[in-house]
Amino acid sequence: MSYFWIKVSEMKDLNEFYTFLKGKSDAEMANLIDKDVKELVKKYGSDADLYFKSQIRLLDNLKNLTEWYFRDKLPNLIRQQSERKEKDKLLTVGDVAKELGFTEPTIYSWIKTGVIEARSIGMDGKRNSYRIERAEVERVKKGLKK
Numbered sequence: 001m002s003y004f005w006i007k008v009s010e011m012k013d014l015n016e017f018y019t020f021l022k023g024k025s026d027a028e029m030a031n032l033i034d035k036d037v038k039e040l041v042k043k044y045g046s047d048a049d050l051y052f053k054s055q056i057r058l059l060d061n062l063k064n065l066t067e068w069y070f071r072d073k074l075p076n077l078i079r080q081q082s083e084r085k086e087k088d089k090l091l092t093v094g095d096v097a098k099e100l101g102f103t104e105p106t107i108y109s110w111i112k113t114g115v116i117e118a119r120s121i122g123m124d125g126k127r128n129s130y131r132i133e134r135a136e137v138e139r140v141k142k143g144l145k146k
Contacts, residue, residue: 090119090131099137100144116140 024032036055096116097104110116111130116137118130 089134091134091137093118093130093132096132096137100140110140 091099093104093107093111097107100107107116108130111118111132116132118132118136120128121131122129
């Protein structure tokens with residue numbers, strides 16, 4: 001196996017591969033390819049050209065995959081994770097009151113009567129402190145619209 005492919009096979013992930021490709025000048029890449037061609041000709045003789053072309057296609061596919069991953073896939077994954085965190089966020093009674101357009105005492109009353117499900121997180125002064133899941137707020141919003 002050539003130096004270039006040994007180097008690529010040692011890489012942990014796409015990010016390392018992309019950094020490797022990006023960090024090489026055209027002259028360095030030409031030098032690596034030249035070394036590979038000489039080694040391939042020694043090893044495969046007249047079939048080296050076909051083998052080398054197939055390796056170049058493979059490298060081009062890897063490069064395209066890497067570019068796609070970092071340009072399209074990774075930003076979408078990060079955005080989805082951020083949206084999931086926002087969706088799963090626990091809200092305070094004050095946040096819920098503002099969002100639903102009611103007072104905090106009303107929200108506390110709804111918690112006590114079971115209109116809104118909330119998690120008790122201990123005492124805050126004289127009364128219980130609660131957190132409400134985003135999904136629960138959305139459920140209550142739908143009920144208020146009816």
